[in-house]
Amino acid sequence: MLRRRRSKKSSVSDDLFADYTEDAAAIDAFGMQAIDSDEPVHLLAVLLHRLLSVGVVSSEELQTLGFSPDGVKALVDAFEENGSPEEVVRLLEVSAALRHYDAELAAIAGERGMSTRGEDYLALRSAIAGFSEENDLLDVRAAYERMVVECPERLPPHR
């Protein structure tokens, strides 16, 4: 798959092509190694990271495929942390959870007429997340709705 994509670029010089062939072999070898992994998220992460790191795809191209800029950054960060396969997967899952909660919390802020910039928004995020954590609620909207009823004083005032 990798060679086919690059082979379309007929203007690539022989020298560059030679470099690329070496890279592609490394990518394939790394990919094959990763295929042995029991963890599909890790396998995909390894392949994407290798494609990014040798410039076969750019982060912009990944974004056209539906990967968010934060997701691509999380992928790069997870590998730069140089952890075990389990740790890489864990970091990616935490990043995905952060993105999920970011979207939920931004929506709640919008309902309260609050901008997502500034200290008030940070205070709202922290208050809802803290309440969720204290009560082991993994759904921040459910946590927010309970706060409105049980302890509205912990929420920053409406604007």
Place this chain on the structure above:
Amino acid sequence: MTPDARRTALSRIADEYVLSRRELLDSISRPAVLRVTPSPRSDLLVTVVAGVISRLPDDLASRFSDPVVGESGMVSVHVDTADAFLAMHELVDDSGRTWFAALSGAVFVDPLDVDVVPERLMDTALELAVNNLNRHDTGGYWGIARRDDGQYMLRVCASVTASDADTASWSELVAYLVTASLATTERWEDEPTPAKTYFGLLTRPDDARPFSLEDVLHAVERFRDSLPPALARVVDVRQVDDLVSLVIPFPAEGGMHHLVPAFRPHSDFIESLGVEVPGLKIYANTYADFSHEEAYEWARILNGDDKTPGLDDIWEHTTPWTLGSWLAHRSDEETAHVFYRGFVPASLARFTTLDAVVRGVVGETWSASNRARLRREFDATVEGVDVDA
């Protein structure tokens, strides 16, 4: 997304607000800034010094000169033969409360032979020498004393107390520090000396109840729990084997760093006495790494040898007494850490508590990192600015 990943994400979001508020994080430690009072009560200081000397055995007390009032109102006594001294200052804080500060030290004569060491290497050689001494001697700090006739190594212990506190107990502590200074000047003498003998009595293991790991862990947890809840949740307590540490977030230079003061119940070998003394070892760090040259300079500055104009009469009250000293330690070819190492003999438990030690070490580490942060941020701001333009 696993439930664990979601919980981690929630915890990070919950911490964001606290970590974004510098002034809130700064309240983890606010060392008291004390200044030399413009009109010190020298008569009172003479009495305080006399109270310290009276707590020494006669054969040691008789070696000290009569108190001398200096130009700034500071009162000092000294031992000519050992080149040791005790200086007492009166300080005042922002609220007007007055404090006593005791400096007990000893100057070492002829540390380096100027005929052997070229003058241009003298500064470097002295810096390396005092840095190495700070690595091994945790009972005070070593610095460089500059006199008209040359440069010497200086060992200093310092302690501060509010003047309306229990000065009787504090005087006993200062007497201990004075004895330690004298014993250190005599450590290379083969024969037992009165100072070495008395210091041995003060630190003898038989009477000292060692700090237990449980005591230390509880003291560190009490410190964390004494913080406002928002701060307590971002400060972590960890225990690995017999090492108990606090992990304290420290925002600096656009990123989040961590200070990790750590405590280990352990015996220290006191060379001059030839005995193991039970106590508490202390390890801490500044938030950043430095170049080798900067690290030596920072160790010197943090040990109190700061040439910044206007700082001569300012004290930062951090530790209950000088528990240890800062030293530079190479981490690789280019960078070095600046470490704080200290030791509290178990026998000193009668003068203070583990809670005060933990609070003091956090204060020392926080204060040191804040100074380094301010300097680095200032340097980064003015970098490239031509002040003559």
